[in-house]
Amino acid sequence: MRLLARAPIMLGMPIRELSPAEALARLQAGALLVDVRESHERELGMAQGASGVAMAELERDPSAYVPGADTEVLLICQGGRRSQLVAENLASRGYRNLASVAGGTTAWEAASLPMMRPQIDTDFAERYSRHLRLPEIGIAGQRRLEAARVLVIGAGGLGSPAAFYLAAAGVGTLRLADDDTVDRSNLQRQILHADARIGMAKVASAAIALSALNPRTKIETFEERIGSHNVERALEGADVVIDGADNFPARYLLNDACVKLGKPLVYGAVHRFEGQVSVFDAGRQRGVAPCYRCLFREPPPPEAAPNCAEAGVLGVLPGVIGLLQATEALKLLLGLGEPLAGRLLQFDALAMRFRETRLAPDPDCPVCAAERDFPGYIDYARFCAGA
Numbered sequence: 161m162r163l164l165a166r167a168p169i170m171l172g173m174p175i176r177e178l179s180p181a182e183a184l185a186r187l188q189a190g191a192l193l194v195d196v197r198e199s200h201e202r203e204l205g206m207a208q209g210a211s212g213v214a215m216a217e218l219e220r221d222p223s224a225y226v227p228g229a230d231t232e233v234l235l236i237c238q239g240g241r242r243s244q245l246v247a248e249n250l251a252s253r254g255y256r257n258l259a260s261v262a263g264g265t266t267a268w269e270a271a272s273l274p275m276m277r278p279q280i281d282t283d284f285a286e287r288y289s290r291h292l293r294l295p296e297i298g299i300a301g302q303r304r305l306e307a308a309r310v311l312v313i314g315a316g317g318l319g320s321p322a323a324f325y326l327a328a329a330g331v332g333t334l335r336l337a338d339d340d341t342v343d344r345s346n347l348q349r350q351i352l353h354a355d356a357r358i359g360m361a362k363v364a365s366a367a368i369a370l371s372a373l374n375p376r377t378k379i380e381t382f383e384e385r386i387g388s389h390n391v392e393r394a395l396e397g398a399d400v401v402i403d404g405a406d407n408f409p410a411r412y413l414l415n416d417a418c419v420k421l422g423k424p425l426v427y428g429a430v431h432r433f434e435g436q437v438s439v440f441d442a443g444r445q446r447g448v449a450p451c452y453r454c455l456f457r458e459p460p461p462p463e464a465a466p467n468c469a470e471a472g473v474l475g476v477l478p479g480v481i482g483l484l485q486a487t488e489a490l491k492l493l494l495g496l497g498e499p500l501a502g503r504l505l506q507f508d509a510l511a512m513r514f515r516e517t518r519l520a521p522d523p524d525c526p527v528c529a530a531e532r533d534f535p536g537y538i539d540y541a542r543f544c545a546g547a
């Protein structure tokens with residue numbers, strides 16, 4: 161054995177494997193147990209007594225973590241593969257007393273050996289496990305979602321898929337604003353509702369569906385038509401606003417209020433077979449990001465802008481657009497990726513094409529121009545009627 165140990169060590173040489181129970185016995189006898197998984201993996205639970213050092217970090221400077229070449233080091237990962245690779249790497253650098261835990265933390269846990277567990281409940285850990293595995297989210301990101309409040313204007317075609325997925329994703333509080341009741345003609349696309357709930361207030365119907373999906377999400381219902389008198393109350397405490405309004409007065413009002421209060425507005429609209437989506441964040445990024453009015457200074461004449469009831473809409477279309485809105489909302493809440501601010505994404509379902517247009521802020525915008533004071537809310541119904 162001594163002779164073998166002195167022979168040139170090559171990568172890929174076999175490393176001693178220990179069962180979790182054997183590893184625990186060695187640990188209790190004084191061996192060092194090192195969990196080489198990434199921090200977002202370790203935070204979900206580690207073999208008790210292990211110290212966590214991510215693979216790359218350990219391989220960069222093993223001497224910072226392993227006192228000597230003869231120290232007995234047991235390496236553990238999730239399934240036993242990475243710990244093998246790390247052991248091979250350390251062996252090639254002269255460490256002589258290495259072992260890998262067969263089956264990793266999964267086997268350790270399955271053998272009911274002692275674990276260090278995070279301060280999260282089982283429901284949280286199981287429900288959001290696919291988020292927790294993403295290093296970009298992890299426990300910290302998921303807690304951020306749980307602490308967040310999203311205001312969804314309209315529990316209709318766009319609000320349905322957006323709210324459904326935001327609840328599933330674990331947004332802690334959803335505030336739904338809608339003063340309408342469920343109609344049979346809504347069910348072709350407004351998937352939060354159900355045939356048995358025709359005639360019920362949309363916010364109440366939506367609350368039933370969302371609570372059934374994720375009882376952790378708190379639903380706040382705001383059963384009022386949004387107007388100048390109540391828009392700031394609706395926006396209070398919201399981190400992100402989803403525009404699922406079906407009319408121009410509400411859309412302009414929301415835009416102005418979001419600029420004034422510095423809230424990101426995730427805009428979506430659908431018409432027949434086409435939809436569009438963008439993020440308006442002018443309130444927080446004056447002169448940098450545009451607002452809805454930079455794009456559409458004036459509303460179109462009413463006869464040129466029929467709503468779904470008048471023009472019809474392909475049932476799946478608000479699903480596509482509403483989910484793009486939900487995606488942007490999650491990104492904004494998590495601070496992930498590149499938000500759709502300053503870009504208008506247009507979708508043509510018949511051609512199955514997306515097209516993106518750059519949007520610059522309008523330096524003369526009546527609402528969001530830099531240094532401009534908020535002009536005050538106007539009579540949006542009159543404004544949109546072209547009066």
Ligand SMILES: [Zn+2]
Binds near residue numbers: 442450
């Ligand atoms: Zn603007």
